[in-house]
Amino acid sequence: MTIQELAIPHADICDELKLYFNGGNFSITDNTIVIDANGNVDTDTYFNSFSIRKWMKYTELKNLTLTIDVEGECSIYLCYAWIDKTNIIRRAGDNKPAFIKESSARESLTLTYPDNSEGTIAYYRIASENGPVRIYAAGYSSDLSITNDVKVALGICTYKREDFVYKNIASLKSSILDNASSTLCGKVKVIISDNGCSLDKAQISDKDITCVDNLNLGGSGGFTRCMIEAKKLMVSDNITHIILMDDDIVFDPQTIERTYTLLSLLKPQYYSNAMIGGAMLILNDMPKQFENAALYHGGMLKFENKNIDLRTIRNVLTNERPKDVNYNAWCYCCMPLSVITDDNLPMPFFIHMDDVEYGVRNKFEVITMNGINVWHPFFQNQRPASIVYYDVRNKLITMAELGGMHIERYASFYLEMFHNYIFNYDYNRTILACQAILDFCEGIDAFKAADALELQSRLSGYNQPWLDDDDGSVLAGIDNSESVNYVSKKGLLINYLLPAKKESITVDCSINNAYPYRAKQLIVCNRRQNKYCVYKKSLLKLIHAKHMCNKAKKAIRTTILDSSWEWHDRIGEITNIDYWKNYLKIN
Known part of the structure; x- marks a missing residue:
């Protein structure tokens, strides 16, 4: 074959x-x-x-x-x-x-x-x-014989990225779903969780495609909905595996074919519960690999072969070397449905760390292979501030569940790291990191009682808008050399007490830790998209951010350890089907 x-x-x-x-x-x-x-x-x-x-x-x-x-x-x-x-x-x-x-x-x-x-x-x-x-x-x-009867559901979580979804569905239809010569024809179903409720169902309608409107509860809400729908197909259509896919990726249908072939031939006595992980290559720099499975250990994430150029034979070979990994990002990730049970669903994290936590919790053998991949957009230092909240809160919850570095030390490390954002006038990241620590310390009952949609709306209000530079005048002012590193208490005090010498400092978004010393504002630019973002110096926001830091420090000293044990002991309350049906408002 x-x-x-x-x-x-x-x-x-x-x-x-x-x-x-x-x-x-x-x-x-x-x-x-x-x-x-x-x-x-x-x-x-x-x-x-x-x-x-x-x-x-x-x-x-x-x-x-x-x-x-x-x-x-x-x-x-x-x-x-x-x-x-x-x-x-x-x-x-x-x-x-x-x-x-x-x-x-x-x-x-x-x-x-x-x-x-x-x-x-x-x-x-x-x-x-x-x-x-x-x-x-x-x-x-090879003369191999099929060892596993495999049928696959593709689970796509989307939020108002119609163009990507329509293009990818058209590709799947022509290459697999409606292609009688494909070995996968009749063996693949597609499930779309439409978190934005914005897709034209008629445009993607097909006997092999299920599109469900879903509450906008982030990637974890969308992918879990795909899992729940796939479990139904496990009974009605003998679906055996689910491949989770992001909505804004570019992929070659051969990736699915290679995944299917490998699933069909895996040694069942050893790898029946294995996860097949697709590498994430960078859409705006296609030969570069951003991630190819990773290791969570002690609260830290380790990414091997990050940013390697896959056009060289050495990197092709290096990428095939065995590596210690225990999860794969859900941009493209295949897992057996037999593992996904009513009391073993993902964490309702909204976004970020859901793939890490679920992979590590289930102790998957993660199989990666050259040529099984997708391309995903990536722009350095452009994540919205709201992501900071989810990163910090969700990682603390994951640490409480799975163990790792002493959680007090880790929270203090996070606090110090995000405290430094006040030096480049990005106060909101500092504030949201502190809020994440405080909310974690409130415990699992407060988490369950919170309205996730209202929380996301509130967090989105902290995001700085990216503006179009239509005439190129802002980007023309980029001077990365003007970014001065003065991260010290003394430097901070001087910058806020002395009058500004210039209106703004303009830097490229690829610059980490850009510090606008003696300037009223910092302008961060994205050359590829002709956009820019403005961060303004504010004494009032500085005072608010410092106040939040003091509250978070107190919570770390007094309550975080007890909260950690509470999360550890009660995690099953939010990973079962009854909780998720209520959370997603599924009848």
């Missing part, structure tokens, strides 16, 4: 060629690769190499073959690559052809890879000497 097909770059998904192919003197037209004389194509890349070491671990793979539909005279190399113990890249099979095709006619070939116990990835090279060679299709195959 074919277990991984050739991936081709597409302009509407990703056209970064070196994520797909290396080589020279070749071109791609209508999904056909044409290699000119003295040219070659190598597939030692993120999308077209084969993760053979992982496949041999997670499945019963014993042999690997290359199936290829090719026209023209060429040499075909069957290769392996790995990084040895001295950190040197090693290759095998790249210096001698495994097969020389002497005929110019179009043929379908099946070639078996030689055994290699060291290879991290397998790949192939096609070289042309005398004239054009055309590759119409290719794929990695």
Whole structure:
């Protein structure tokens, strides 16, 4: 059976060629690769190499073959690559052809890879000497038999991102849902939790698509609603797994196909409850990887291979090395529905840390693999202030449940970190971090009694608006050198007591810890989107922020430890189906 097909770059998904192919003197037209004389194509890349070491671990793979539909005279190399113990890249099979095709006619070939116990990835090279060679299709195959009967639900949580959703649904329909030639046709359902209640249901209507209006209770509310709906399909349609997906991603349908194939072939005795995690690549810098599963330990999050450029063979190999991870972000995350039970639902966090907490709580084996990914927008230092509240509160709750650093020390660390935002006039982040600590200390009863929709509305009022710089005049004033680091009590006092020397300091949003010394305001700019945000110096807001800091310090000294134990002992009260049905107002 074919277990991984050739991936081709597409302009509407990703056209970064070196994520797909290396080589020279070749071109791609209508999904056909044409290699000119003295040219070659190598597939030692993120999308077209084969993760053979992982496949041999997670499945019963014993042999690997290359199936290829090719026209023209060429040499075909069957290769392996790995990084040895001295950190040197090693290759095998790249210096001698495994097969020389002497005929110019179009043929379908099946070639078996030689055994290699060291290879991290397998790949192939096609070289042309005398004239054009055309590759119409290719794929990695094996004599594996299906071990698991798999049907998948795609759970998409969305809030007023109609354009992304319509585009992704159209892609799913044409490639999988309505494509009789797809191996996944009839084996995939789509569930959309429309938190904004803004989608045109007629536009996405399909026998395999369920779209439900949902309260705007954030990502955790939307994804949990998808889980609840998927559990219904587990009974009616024999759905076995759910893939959670963000609404603002770009993805290749092959990612779902590769996920499905891997699920079908996993060793059931070892990996029936495994999670398959998709990497998050950066939409506005497509070769860069932002996250590829991660480790939560002791209250800290560790991200390996963050920001690596996946166009290089070294990073492709590094990304395949085993790593210590225990959760995957829900931008693309597959898990078995058997784990999701009526008393084992996610935390109602609204947003952030829900994927961390659920992954760690359930002790998933997290499987990652090159070529299983999505692209997600990312802009540095542009998260709204309201996110700070959820980050701090939810991480404290997670620590109370799962353990970690002494929670008093950790809360104090957070307080100190967000206290520093008053130096760049971003008082709201300081205030909301303090409020998060205070609300955590109020305990689980206060959490259950709170109106999550009203809370989100109130928190949104702290967000600074991003303004359009239509004529470019604001961005033209960017001078990152004017950002002076004066983080000290003395510097703070001087800045607020002395009169301002200038109206504003303007910096790029990529600058961390921009401190506008002796300026009335700090302007932070986003060059990519031609937007800017203004933070103004205010003695009154400074006093308010300092007052909140003092309240939070007192709560840390007096109540946080008792509150932590309360959260730990009663966490099950908010992770069961009865709580969630009431929370989401589901009849």
